[in-house]
Amino acid sequence: MSIFVHMKEIVEYTDYRKFIQDYYDERKRSSAFTWREFARDAGFSSAVYLKYVCEGKKNLSVGSAGSVAAAMGLAGFEQTYFVLMVSYAHAKDDKARRAAFEERCALAHAHKVRVLGNEEFDYFKSWKNPVLREIAPHMPGAKPLEMARKCKPQISAAEVSETLDFLVRAKLLKKDKSGNYEQTDKSLSMGSVDAVPVAARDMQREMGEFAVKALDLPLSERDMSGLTMGLTRRAYEKIRKEIADFRRRIVAIASEDDETEQVYRLNLQLFPLSERLDDCDDKNKGVGKK
Known part of the structure; x- marks a missing residue:
């Protein structure tokens, strides 16, 4: 179960930043909880680090995700799930993101809960x-x-x-x-x-x-x-x-039309075939200058 009555279950979240923000807002509603206190509990020296994480100005590393989860009172399945949300968000390629998402789904399934987006994810996996x-x-x-x-x-x-x-x-x-x-x-x-x-x-x-x-x-x-x-x-x-x-x-x-005679696929593609040319201009402008 989630830590606070008014918060959604953790498996209803796909964005770890939103989960942290909701946790903070919930604590703030019922106490004098501050970002400084939150950061201290999670082991950060900067009082506003987690605030910046929620605003997208900083990233939470996978290594520190466990400490933040513990500071929010998450344990066992929920703590692991939170770390996997962070892993998914900062995975370097599609293969790693897919692995983190599927591990998250498997973990939720083992605890008999449904991950938001699981069916949608599976739908787009095959033509x-x-x-x-x-x-x-x-x-x-x-x-x-x-x-x-x-x-x-x-x-x-x-x-x-x-x-x-x-x-x-x-x-x-x-x-x-x-x-x-x-x-x-x-x-x-x-x-x-x-x-x-x-x-x-x-x-x-x-x-x-x-x-x-x-x-x-x-x-x-x-x-x-x-x-x-x-x-x-x-x-x-x-x-x-x-x-x-x-x-x-x-x-x-x-x-x-209610009827279908044949199934078609329409691909719409717009993509770059060069690097930005103004970047080249900027570099050329600096040639020969000290």
Whole structure:
């Protein structure tokens, strides 16, 4: 259980900074608790160090996470969970972040509690999830093998069954009285769960590989084009907004029809092909000067 009645359970948090801030606010409401006292209890010489951590001005190291957890009265499972939140936040790459998140989920599962974002994380780990979420509702009465044969690339009936079970468990699909599948929502968004972008990158890599293979399809079955542009930061931000607006319009168009004839993937990519040129100018301006 959490230390204070008014605080959420620790597994409802994905951001260790927010957890520390809520702990402080809760203590402050019921006592004369100060950041100085908090820092002293956690072993920091700076009175405002933890305040700066909560504001994002400082990072809490994995090595000191245990001391902070102890200062907040966390022990056992909760202390380990807090340290894993810190490990996740400061992991150096996707592999390390994934490992920290999955360890956090396993720890919570062992204590029979649910981690916020677990289903969302798992959903974006494989391309099979969104594809079968679209296929299954439009193949009433179909067996897993029939659905498997409709996927590109084709997968096994066992993979279809496993994926459908997950989608139902995650409440992304539901079964009607006849055993046919229905979508619980017409469209999905990544939302704000912090683990999702990490998992989504795995799917985006898979979809990028599929896009390369799709170049061999007839022009009547695919539409691909690209632009190489020189941009300012202002223009880049405006284009990002245009892409976001365009994506919303595409979702609206796709949602207009209740029927589906084929499942498509649309990749939208805008990324740099050079370093910042003004950085080069700054360096060149300094050449020859003492």
